[in-house]
Amino acid sequence: MFDVSFSELMLIGVIALIVIGPERLPKVARTVGHLLGRAQRYVNEVKSDIQKEMDLKEIGDIKHQMEDAARSVQSSMTSSVEDLKAAVTQPSQAIQDTLNQARQALDPLPSAQGDAAASGSAADASPTAPAPAAERPAEPASEPAPASRPATTDTSH
Template sequence: MIDFGFDKMAIIGAVALIVIGPEKLPRVARTVGHLLGKARRYVADVKAEVNRSIELEELQKMKTQFETAARDVESSVTQEVNAASAAFNEIGKGLQDATSGLDSVGLSGDSGGNAWAPVPEYKRPNKKWRLKRSAVPRWYKQRAGVRLHTQSGAARVARFRPPGLKR
């Protein structure tokens, strides 16, 4: 930018004092100060916007790198899972063939059933869990004086207020 030293500023001030006059000089100086402040803020905003756009581009590059890395990991994991499942299927077929050979000889404990029968799906037991809130029975809590329901302080005061002192 333009470099203004003290000597150049003094010369500009003397010329302005002569040209503008001492009456209007403070108002002109104030206006020039406001304009310079606006110009600096505008330049700072432009710099900030450029920095934001550069950071956004960097973030987008990082995003694409992470996405490609994630896709590579996903593909390698699926390949490994497929290879493992194929190996398990071969082992299962080998065992099934071995058990079918035992069934024909009569050494197996099955009565000719499939050795790889599907496992039944888990079904949650039908328990009424809402009724079982705690291990202590309700009648015991009532006898012991344990509060079963919570009350606010105002409701408790209203409950135990003598009947003649109503608001």
Template structure:
């Protein structure tokens, strides 16, 4: 970062010795060293965070590219399946052209199916006697 040679360091030491004196110079040098260490750690931490953010952004971009490729592949397979199913569709379309049953017809069909199911399940059971008519018993 800074290109400081031996001559510059010796000059700074001599000036510091003259300004601070021999008693305070070691304490000042130690404090300066601690501050420089903290600054270096802070800068290093910031560089790591920036690097991690850049790597995360690259991974997001790669993931988005892969997702686009996957989506395109799925669309292509879907088109292929639809094109294979196309020859079979005319028969289905003719059946689709028949008018849809009205709600009343659907209800009647559902009731008829239920009666048939109910009748089939009761065919196995013994027949229960018919309830007596009240008018007939009172006579």
């Protein structure tokens, strides 16, 4: 701060000795030392407070940057998820529509079933349409053979 050399300090000491006197010089030197120490501590505290404020401001700026980055990542993830849902839903919906159309084409019309049942003849029903569930023969309940072993028939009785 101040560029004071040793020779200048000696000159100030000699002048202080002459002006103050040898009896009061040690007491004045101690008082000046205490005052300079307090001044240095005060300056250091101010410096540290300023540094803390600057650090807090930098941390706040970094916090805002991180929040902005998090919001941008969240919005991009949300849009990606929505795009993925749309990409999965459209083919799924198309397949579902195709299956519904196929079911409608395979199932006889309800009014045609009612007419066929009322007349009592199965010949009136469409030849390509499967028989309704009530007219189908009952299938015996049998358990399928496990896939790991071939099915065997027991011919010895």
